[in-house]
Amino acid sequence: MIPLDDETKALFQEVAQHLGGKLVYLRFRPPPLRTAEGELYRDENGDLVIDIDPRWGWVHAFGVLLHESAHLKLHSHIAPVTTREVQAIGIPRPANARSSPLEPPADAMAAEWDSWAEQQAIKDAKERGYQPEDIDWQDWLWLKLINLKYKKDE
Numbered sequence: 001m002i003p004l005d006d007e008t009k010a011l012f013q014e015v016a017q018h019l020g021g022k023l024v025y026l027r028f029r030p031p032p033l034r035t036a037e038g039e040l041y042r043d044e045n046g047d048l049v050i051d052i053d054p055r056w057g058w059v060h061a062f063g064v065l066l067h068e069s070a071h072l073k074l075h076s077h078i079a080p081v082t083t084r085e086v087q088a089i090g091i092p093r094p095a096n097a098r099s100s101p102l103e104p105p106a107d108a109m110a111a112e113w114d115s116w117a118e119q120q121a122i123k124d125a126k127e128r129g130y131q132p133e134d135i136d137w138q139d140w141l142w143l144k145l146i147n148l149k150y151k152k153d154e
């Protein structure tokens with residue numbers, strides 16, 4: 001597991017909130033839903049929460065961030081999860097979870113944000129005199145996150 005520094009964690013939360021357009025608490029911990037890489041739910045206080053499983057590392061977590069933020073933006077109803085279920089970590093996952101009609105629009109929106117952020121990051125890199133291939137993955141991630149944090153609605 002890659003250690004996650006607080007500054008980047010905070011940036012993840014800001015991006016989720018900005019893209020999703022709602023107040024949300026983002027945490028790096030295994031989601032309650034068994035085998036899920038990330039999960040968006042409403043906790044017992046009524047707060048919106050995104051859990052991202054940190055074990056796959058930052059780059060993977062970034063993909064999960066975009067996907068869950070898309071759900072946050074797209075849906076008005078977010079399923080509640082009880083504190084007991086959150087603590088148990090391992091709610092059986094419905095077999096059809098990935099075939100839910102809610103998934104393709106979230107995937108599409110996440111892909112759109114990702115390619116937009118990629119283009120912006122390339123532009124930023126060039127403006128600073130770097131060739132894209134000279135930039136390491138951490139700087140890429142930061143450039144993408146910073147751009148998404150300030151992304152304007154079209």
Ligand SMILES: [Zn+2]
Pocket residue numbers: 067071102103106
């Ligand atoms: Zn999903």
